[in-house]
Amino acid sequence: MLLTYLARRLVLAAVALFGVVVVAFLVAHMVPADPLAVVLSEQATKDPAIREAYMKRWGLDRSVPEQFVAYLTNVLRGDLGESFTTRRPVLRDLQQFIPATIELSLAALLVSALFGVPLGVGAAVRHNRAVDHVARIVSLVGAASPIFWTGLLALYLFYYVLEWTPGPGRLDTHLTLPPVVTGFVLVDSLLSGDLELFRSAVRHLVLPALVLGWFIMGIVARTTRSALLEVLAADYVRTARAKGLGEGVVVGLHALRNALIPVITVTGLNFASLLSGAVLTETVFAWPGIGRYAVTASTRLDYPAILGVTMVTAVIYITVNLVVDILYGVLDPRIRVS
Amino acid sequence: MADGAQPLAVPGALGGLAVARKAWPRGNTALLVGAVVVGAWLLVAVAAPLLAPQSPVDLDVMNRLEPPSLQHLFGTDEAGRDIFSRILYGARITIPTALGVIAIATLVGGAVGAVAGYAGGRVDEVLMRVVDVVLAFPSILLAMAITAALGLGLRHAMLAMILVWWPEFSRLVRGQVLVVGANDFVLAARALGVPAHRVLLCHVLPNAFPPVVVKSTLDIGNAIILTAALSFIGLGAVPPDPEWGAMIAAGRTKFEYWWVATFPGLAILSVVLGFNFLGDGLQDLLNPRLRRD
Numbered sequence: 001m002l003l004t005y006l007a008r009r010l011v012l013a014a015v016a017l018f019g020v021v022v023v024a025f026l027v028a029h030m031v032p033a034d035p036l037a038v039v040l041s042e043q044a045t046k047d048p049a050i051r052e053a054y055m056k057r058w059g060l061d062r063s064v065p066e067q068f069v070a071y072l073t074n075v076l077r078g079d080l081g082e083s084f085t086t087r088r089p090v091l092r093d094l095q096q097f098i099p100a101t102i103e104l105s106l107a108a109l110l111v112s113a114l115f116g117v118p119l120g121v122g123a124a125v126r127h128n129r130a131v132d133h134v135a136r137i138v139s140l141v142g143a144a145s146p147i148f149w150t151g152l153l154a155l156y157l158f159y160y161v162l163e164w165t166p167g168p169g170r171l172d173t174h175l176t177l178p179p180v181v182t183g184f185v186l187v188d189s190l191l192s193g194d195l196e197l198f199r200s201a202v203r204h205l206v207l208p209a210l211v212l213g214w215f216i217m218g219i220v221a222r223t224t225r226s227a228l229l230e231v232l233a234a235d236y237v238r239t240a241r242a243k244g245l246g247e248g249v250v251v252g253l254h255a256l257r258n259a260l261i262p263v264i265t266v267t268g269l270n271f272a273s274l275l276s277g278a279v280l281t282e283t284v285f286a287w288p289g290i291g292r293y294a295v296t297a298s299t300r301l302d303y304p305a306i307l308g309v310t311m312v313t314a315v316i317y318i319t320v321n322l323v324v325d326i327l328y329g330v331l332d333p334r335i336r337v338s
Numbered sequence: 339m340a341d342g343a344q345p346l347a348v349p350g351a352l353g354g355l356a357v358a359r360k361a362w363p364r365g366n367t368a369l370l371v372g373a374v375v376v377g378a379w380l381l382v383a384v385a386a387p388l389l390a391p392q393s394p395v396d397l398d399v400m401n402r403l404e405p406p407s408l409q410h411l412f413g414t415d416e417a418g419r420d421i422f423s424r425i426l427y428g429a430r431i432t433i434p435t436a437l438g439v440i441a442i443a444t445l446v447g448g449a450v451g452a453v454a455g456y457a458g459g460r461v462d463e464v465l466m467r468v469v470d471v472v473l474a475f476p477s478i479l480l481a482m483a484i485t486a487a488l489g490l491g492l493r494h495a496m497l498a499m500i501l502v503w504w505p506e507f508s509r510l511v512r513g514q515v516l517v518v519g520a521n522d523f524v525l526a527a528r529a530l531g532v533p534a535h536r537v538l539l540c541h542v543l544p545n546a547f548p549p550v551v552v553k554s555t556l557d558i559g560n561a562i563i564l565t566a567a568l569s570f571i572g573l574g575a576v577p578p579d580p581e582w583g584a585m586i587a588a589g590r591t592k593f594e595y596w597w598v599a600t601f602p603g604l605a606i607l608s609v610v611l612g613f614n615f616l617g618d619g620l621q622d623l624l625n626p627r628l629r630r631d
Contacts, residue, residue: 012470019471023480030487144610146563148570149586149603160593276478280567284590294479298486299572306483314474 005329013322020314024307025071029064031303080311081304085297090308094290098312099183100170101289104212104281105274107205109267111213112220117263119217120224124232125251135225139218147277151211151284158207165207168286172200208285215277216270223266227259271320275313369619375612383429390423394580403595413597415588421597424580425605431581433609435492436561439499444554446500447507452546454508455515456538466512469505477502478567485573492565492581495574499564503557510553514546521545548624556617559610566606582606 055061062070074081080090123135158165166172170185175197178188186205189197231237232255240250279291286292290309297305382389391411398418406413412421454465472480484498518524519542527541528534566583568574575581577588582602589599 012467015467016470016474019467020474023471023475024483027480027483027487030484140611140614141607144559144563144614145607146566146570146583146586146603148567148583149599149606152586152590152599153603156593156596156599272476275476279476279478279482280570283571294482295571298482299490301486301489303483303486306479306486310475310479310483313476313479317474317476 002329006326009322009325009329013318016318017315020311020318021072021075022068024075024311025068028071028303028307075311080308083297083305083308084302085300085305090305093293093305094308094312096183097288097290097293100185100287101275101278101282101291103184103186103205104208104287104289105278107209108212108216108274108278108281111209112217112267115213116217116220117224117260120221120263121228121251121256123221123225124228125247127229132225135221139222142214142218146280147211147215148280148284150214151208151281154207154211155284166200166204168284170201170204170288171197172204175200208281208287211285212274212277212281215281216267216274219270219273220263220267223263224259227262228255231255231259265324268320268324272317366619366622368615369623372612372614372616372619375608376616379429379433379609379612382426383433386426386430390420390426392420392423394419394424394427395578403592403598405595406597412601413595415585415598416592416595419580421585421601424585425582425602428580428582428585428602428605429609431492431575431579432562432565432583432606435496435565436558439496439503439561439565440554440558442500443503443557444507444550447504448511448550450504451508451511451513452515452538452543455512456519456534456542462512465508469508472502472505473509475502478564481564481568482571482573485568490573490576492569492575492579495565495568499561499568503561506557507550507553511546511550514549515542518542518545548620552617552621552624555613555620559613559617562606562610562613 052061078091080094082088083090083093086093119131119135119138122131124132126132155167159167171177177185178192178194178197181188181191185201186198189195189201228251232251234255237250237255240254241247245254275291278289279294281287282289282291283295290312294306294309297303297309396419398414401410401414401418403416404410404414404418410420410422412425415421415424450465450469454462481495481498481502484501485495488494488497515538524537524541527537532541565574566581566586569581569583570587572584572587575584577584582605585602586599589595589597589602592598
């Protein structure tokens with residue numbers, strides 16, 4: 001039973017991955033303009049010999065199915081093409097930029113948990129009272145404000161007016177990146193033993209992490225609230241209270257532990273919206289991650305680069321979902337059957 | 339919020355009077371607030387030329403980057419244009435774009451989902467795998483890639499958003515059709531020899547409607563944000579057009595001129611809140627069982 005379940009999950013994931021490549025190929029073929037015009041100079045596009053050489057090099061002279069097979073083989077080999085703007089393999093670019101995005105996203109998740117969970121707990125415990133209303137307003141406004149605008153307002157207030165935080169960027173301008181070991185500046189600066197660098201990196205991380213964290217905090221708070229409300233109505237909580245345990249112990253030790261399971265699941269499933277938010281946050285804060293890379297690429301019509309980012313994020317998404325599904329199937333036998 | 343007022347004219351068409359009567363005594367504040375805010379913005383969009391004190395595009399270099407004053411309620415931008423007037427005119431770009439995207443995505447996605455759910459078997463399997471694939475992409479990245487491939491501009495951004503959005507409605511409508519289709523009245527209609535397409539159109543879909551209406555309303559807000567985001571990046575509306583996201587982008591590097599980015603953002607926030615309230619209100623109205631608390 002478990003094996004059938006795992007096999008079905010794996011096949012579905014493989015189908016989805018194949019589909020992702022198909023979609024990327026289709027988008028690349030939607031380009032209405034002459035694809036050679038993007039890479040060649042105007043002079044060169046008129047020269048039939050150069051045109052033919054380029055058509056041949058990228059297989060544009062072959063049939064569409066043949067082109068797709070070639071594309072698929074390249075992708076499977078990890079060759080996502082060459083960026084028009086950086087003139088480097090897209091995969092190399094992504095490897096360079098992805099740690100900054102992961103750093104920012106993890107920090108944002110931390111922020112959303114640090115603020116969102118207590119807010120949700122407060123809202124559930126003081127149900128329909130002031131805290132609950134605050135939590136509701138926070139998630140309403142958080143969901144309705146464009147994150148690029150929130151980011152600008154935050155920069156205006158905390159950087160320009162109050163001067164509490166540094167401006168956009170990942171480090172102070174007079175500092176240089178530490179030698180790359182992991183690609184994560186926070187880790188690499190510590191490894192190189194440069195505390196000034198580390199402090200600067202942390203100070204630069206705070207504001208974008210708060211902005212991106214605020215964006216998903218509403219979801220965390222709302223999920224915590226409803227999960228906790230449900231758990232608080234359970235029999236074992238009543239038993240705990242009946243035993244005379246203090247409210248703090250009942251909520252913090254008994255109820256919250258179980259309520260956090262759905263919170264973690266929901267947060268995990270909101271990985272996609274976290275990434276979407278990261279794209280815009282990175283743009284506003286000049287954060288050198290894959291989001292900003294994608295934005296620069298798309299405005300310069302550098303579609304190998306933007307498709308590379310898109311495809312890699314889709315692959316990560318499918319993998320994360322697969323892992324979650326498998327874990328669930330292993331942990332909860334009921335899911336395997338359905 | 340007078341409790342005596344019938345909130346909206348929609349219930350008759352959507353959920354039946356009985357539902358409306360049940361929802362009514364509790365006072366559906368969200369629906370009222372949402373309807374008022376959205377209604378006001380739609381009015382602004384229609385009447386912008388009458389309401390705007392100045393032209394949204396005429397340059398006035400003598401009055402560049404003026405702070406808010408009685409003459410320029412929200413100040414002026416880097417070309418001396420009146421930001422208040424531009425925001426009013428902006429309602430005619432962002433709101434119809436979002437409405438169009440969601441309307442088409444609902445229709446196309448809904449049709450695919452209805453067919454998948456009703457036909458079942460292979461058709462269902464194939465269609466849903468396609469849906470899964472599109473939903474695996476973070477929507478903004480796929481929209482960016484498609485817009486980049488098609489070429490910049492609001493029209494292409496709109497098409498990209500539709501291509502990204504329809505699968506969400508397919509998934510929802512398919513689920514609804516499966517739930518509604520399992521009812522006895524559908525079996526009865528089939529047993530009476532009603533043709534499949536009529537069963538789907540006349541018996542199943544009308545009953546699958548409420549959650550779709552709620553999602554569409556809530557998604558209009560999301561589509562407004564995505565439209566603004568694409569324009570902010572530089573993929574949507576082109577500069578002289580008073581699109582809200584593009585206006586925010588114009589204030590990006592000018593911290594000392596805070597009003598340039600602040601007011602268009604407030605416009606987005608208020609209209610999106612309006613649609614979110616409207617959606618929540620409709621949710622309460624159409625499905626009292628799901629009412630929170």
